[in-house]
Amino acid sequence: MRLKTRGAWTLGVTLALAWVLLTYASVRAGLDDKYAFSFGDVARGLAGSVGWGEGLGAPAQAIVELRLWRALTGGAVGASLALAGALLQGLFRNGLASPSVVGVTAGSVLGASVAIALIGGYGSGLVALRSNLITPALVTACALAGAVLVTWIVVSLATTGRRLSVPTLLLAGIAMNTLVGGVLAALQSFTLQDFEVSRAILAWTFGTLDDRSGWQVGLVWGALVCSAAVVPFVALELDLFAGGEEDAEALGVPVQRIKALVIFAVTLATSAAVSVAGQIPFVGLVVPHVVRSISGASHRALLPLSMLLGAVFLLGCDVAQRTWFADVGIRPGVLMSLVGGPFFLFLLVKNRRLVSSW
């Protein structure tokens, strides 16, 4: 498959710049003029937070850091989910695939909900109380464990001998999603009397970027870097998957190894993103489609560009929400669905080839 090289580079550079600008906009969003940080201030604050230079000094440094963690988390979460979606759509050769199909999202929500129920609430709107630092760590750890556990079950069910069957993976994923959904519903009905707990679980299923901390930024960025490192080893191969697995195998593609790498990257990226930010819908499904309609189906362009556009999309929704809908209290995940749904429909109607070729 041929690369539309120049268009891909232009889009890539534009999106990367947009990511940087939106990160800055996210730090600035809704701040008083008293804290009119310049771009340089934010960069100095970031450097200071990792020990380079002196930072900005209190209280500006603390404000910048708190807001930077949110912006950096948002970008990495968007990038991770979009990358995972693009990888899975390539593996399944189906544009309906998204990170949730292999059960990783459901497992993560279940893990987090169990943790919340055990702790007995999570503070208002997922804002962890400073005095209770263990709470977000426990919820994140449980979400991560739940995601990995459910994905591991689904993948082992779909593997016979050493071969992973992609159709079985899809069906096992659907079955596990149903099962986990049932357990989650049961958990929610048991905790219905406990207002704190049921509200925290509900809030978590909406997803949030509020009040992230430095270690969470590290977790989601670490996972993103590791799964992005897989891209050069699977991009060309996923192009050759288009004619079917056997065809790819006959061309010399190590099919089983590629499938394992893809599942590894998807699980890592999604579980880290969801365990830090909760359930963020839609990015993983839609972003790869948008990129494909611009830069073609080659995964060498699709995978990196999906990452960039995912980051820009989620950050953009977050900035827009905090700039224009701050009083309404709408969450970025909800805003994303409200904006992204109609936009996706518009794309479908305008460009039907998008669907027919997939």
Add this chain to the structure above:
Amino acid sequence: MVTLLEVRALTHEYDGGLRALDAVDLDLSAGEVVCVLGPNGSGKSTLLRALSGVLTATGGTIALEGRPVSGLGSRERARAIASVPQVLQALPDSDVAGFVLGGRYPYLGWWGKARDGDREAVRRALREADAEEWEHRRLGELSGGQCQRVLVARALAQEARLLLFDEPTAALDPEHQVLLFELFARLVHERTAESSEAGGRGALIATHELALAGRFADRILLLDGGRVVASGAPRDVLREDVLKPVYGPHLHYGSGPAEEGTEARPLIVPWPRPKVRSSTARGS
């Protein structure tokens, strides 16, 4: 003649105990077109899948130019054996040249960077398969016959010495069936004649086209129930006493027109068994 492929006692049992191949022996030399015949379920596709490395046979050995195939890595194998599938599961959203470049996968470097040699190999393959004129068309715009040629071109781009074809003419009109078989014969015979024997190609074609097999094959391998029932020159295999137990009675046995310098080839076509009118059926 240089032996390209040496298959000994190849046996494959699917999970559940179905024995699809039973001690199959096969030799194929450079410059030979061998057609694999046999009814549905006789093991033709399983044989080709085992040879292309998609399936690991449960028993027996496959050697390519004297080296066991099981010892080859996936890329190394794809440089030695190219396989043309019956159909693709889906047509990639790609142009013809980009698709044929996929055949260069076993040679491509990191990130799929194509070098001049790869592009030259793609052009050569398109030319050899008579597919040059569609180089810039999208795959989805091509007819069935054109698509088959592009698939052949991709296999040629692999620069493998052994070409495998699984029912390549299954969806084609008679004109394109003949043209495609002519192409196979040319690819194998001309290439072998013009280069030294060490560089010659061989082709293994699984097909139901008995007439075309009779016309174009140098040798025929007849499978039934996973076993080799007969193997040899077309005139020795395409005979009523050999075929009838395998294919049943619905075949007509004739002979093609004699061509210059060669003897007439057997011409076998599907034909209903002539109804013998029973004189007792009506009574009087």
